[in-house]
Amino acid sequence: MTTIQQGKILIVDDDTDVLRAARLLLKRHFSQVDFEKNPQKIPYLVTNFDYDVILLDMNFTRDLSSGKEGFEWLDRILDINPKAAVVLFTAYGDVEMAVRAIKAGAVDFVLKPWENEKLLATIQKAFDSRQQQSAEKATVPVAASNNLISVSKAMQDILETAARVAETDANVLILGENGTGKDLLARHIHQLSLRKDKSFVSVDLGALSETLFESELFGHAKGAFTDARDDRMGRFEEANGGTIFLDEIGNITLPFQAKLLTVLQHRSVTRVGSNKSIPINVRLICATNRNISHMASQYLFRQDLLYRINTIEIQLPALRERTEDIIPLAEHFLGMYRKKYNRPVAFLHDSLIQQMEQYDWPGNIRELQHAVERAVILSQGKTLMPKDVFMKNNAASGNEKLNTGYNLEEMEQNMINQALKKCNGNITEAARELGLSRAALYRRMEKYNI
Numbered sequence: 338m339t340t341i342q343q344g345k346i347l348i349v350d351d352d353t354d355v356l357r358a359a360r361l362l363l364k365r366h367f368s369q370v371d372f373e374k375n376p377q378k379i380p381y382l383v384t385n386f387d388y389d390v391i392l393l394d395m396n397f398t399r400d401l402s403s404g405k406e407g408f409e410w411l412d413r414i415l416d417i418n419p420k421a422a423v424v425l426f427t428a429y430g431d432v433e434m435a436v437r438a439i440k441a442g443a444v445d446f447v448l449k450p451w452e453n454e455k456l457l458a459t460i461q462k463a464f465d466s467r468q469q470q471s472a473e474k475a476t477v478p479v480a481a482s483n484n485l486i487s488v489s490k491a492m493q494d495i496l497e498t499a500a501r502v503a504e505t506d507a508n509v510l511i512l513g514e515n516g517t518g519k520d521l522l523a524r525h526i527h528q529l530s531l532r533k534d535k536s537f538v539s540v541d542l543g544a545l546s547e548t549l550f551e552s553e554l555f556g557h558a559k560g561a562f563t564d565a566r567d568d569r570m571g572r573f574e575e576a577n578g579g580t581i582f583l584d585e586i587g588n589i590t591l592p593f594q595a596k597l598l599t600v601l602q603h604r605s606v607t608r609v610g611s612n613k614s615i616p617i618n619v620r621l622i623c624a625t626n627r628n629i630s631h632m633a634s635q636y637l638f639r640q641d642l643l644y645r646i647n648t649i650e651i652q653l654p655a656l657r658e659r660t661e662d663i664i665p666l667a668e669h670f671l672g673m674y675r676k677k678y679n680r681p682v683a684f685l686h687d688s689l690i691q692q693m694e695q696y697d698w699p700g701n702i703r704e705l706q707h708a709v710e711r712a713v714i715l716s717q718g719k720t721l722m723p724k725d726v727f728m729k730n731n732a733a734s735g736n737e738k739l740n741t742g743y744n745l746e747e748m749e750q751n752m753i754n755q756a757l758k759k760c761n762g763n764i765t766e767a768a769r770e771l772g773l774s775r776a777a778l779y780r781r782m783e784k785y786n787i
């Protein structure tokens with residue numbers, strides 16, 4: 338009998354069959370095997386969950402065979418966690434690419450189609466070396482996995498409601514501005530639910546094109562359209578027994594709303610090009626940053642679909658409406674990033690605390706998180722000062738409340754300029770300051786025309 342090791346593995350691949358097969362194999366050996374189809378979720382997952390090994394596809398649909406996208410994502414992962422053990426997966430691999438991948442920071446490389454023993458041995462090796470590293474660095478704490486900070490009364494009430502509804506199978510609709518924690522709350526509810534050992538499948542409906550919508554959600558039969566070379570299960574089937582999280586539900590067109598409604602009413606899906614109905618048992622959590630009741634009153638969102646999805650409605654307040662959470666969150670991120678980047682900085686200056694509490698945080702917790710991360714990377718002393726934390730228009734408007742939009746790219750560009758200035762234009766040193774590889778810094782400089 339195989340013993341299951343306490344280890345967290347993440348598989349990122351846009352091919353559902355690959356995900357399923359690799360997960361099935363690895364689940365027999367590791368206690369937690371998460372999978373994600375959408376590479377855009379990588380930064381979120383790597384920041385929030387301390388994976389032992391990440392198995393990453395090199396060829397996402399954008400660019401089928403050069404492996405370029407895989408290299409980009411590898412870079413992003415290592416930017417976030419330089420110690421991540423990343424094993425690359427490719428169908429078009431060759432020795433040259435393997436060498437490049439290892440040079441770029443991957444620990445190993447597996448060719449598709451794989452042999453189970455080989456895949457397992459590679460993952461095991463990556464896992465063992467990572468365990469050894471952690472044992473040597475016993476002082477390095479585990480990442481703040483699933484750490485939901487909630488000091489304000491508003492958030493405590495929300496968590497209480499979440500705990501109460503988690504055990505039921507009631508559909509939940511989470512409303513709130515971008516970056517308020519909708520995704521994190523959905524995962525939290527799943528973790529508290531009886532389905533926690535089953536899949537949590539997250540789908541960003543806003544990112545799905547009209548042509549992909551149906552086959553992605555409901556699957557397709559072989560030959561249903563030109564590229565349908567095999568039968569393929571959709572996201573609802575993948576989530577069977579577990580939870581499906583439909584993000585940006587307010588962004589789908591009326592015809593797709595009708596299709597989704599039919600699936601929810603019948604609790605079954607029919608793959609595109611097939612006439613066989615497949616029963617599904619999923620817990621549904623939806624989220625949107627739009628005013629969906631208003632949309633329903635304007636006939637832009639079907640009222641009957643809204644009734645289906647909002648059995649329990651949770652409104653996440655904007656960060657500026659729960660100011661008690663700002664400093665605990667900032668301290669949480671400060672602790673997380675000072676350890677990650679090994680910086681001495683440990684305190685927020687009183688004047689910074691005051692400014693942070695008065696700032697509007699239009700990008701909510703995500704904006705706060707990025708602002709603290711960048712400040713930690715660039716920090717020199719033990720205390721963060723107001724000048725260290727980028728808050729849009731902060732310098733110009735002092736302590737006034739701000740209602741402007743927020744631009745992450747602008748912030749990134751600013752940070753790069755600051756680092757280059759500090760290091761007198763020395764790219765290697767600036768990259769180190771920013772916690773980036775030289776290649777990653779060059780790419781960003783090119784992007785911003787610096």
Ligand SMILES: Nc1ncnc2c1ncn2[C@@H]1O[C@H](COP(=O)(O)OP(=O)(O)OP(=O)(O)O)[C@@H](O)[C@H]1O
Pocket residue numbers: 381384385484485486487513514515516517518519520521522584626666702703706
């Ligand atoms: N209460 C919290 N405690 C700690 N971290 C949080 C909390 N809420 C959100 N975060 C962090 O803030 C970031 C943004 O959260 P999340 O992605 O869940 O927001 P969202 O509302 O789903 O955003 P979007 O609408 O843009 O998809 C994530 O890194 C998340 O871990």
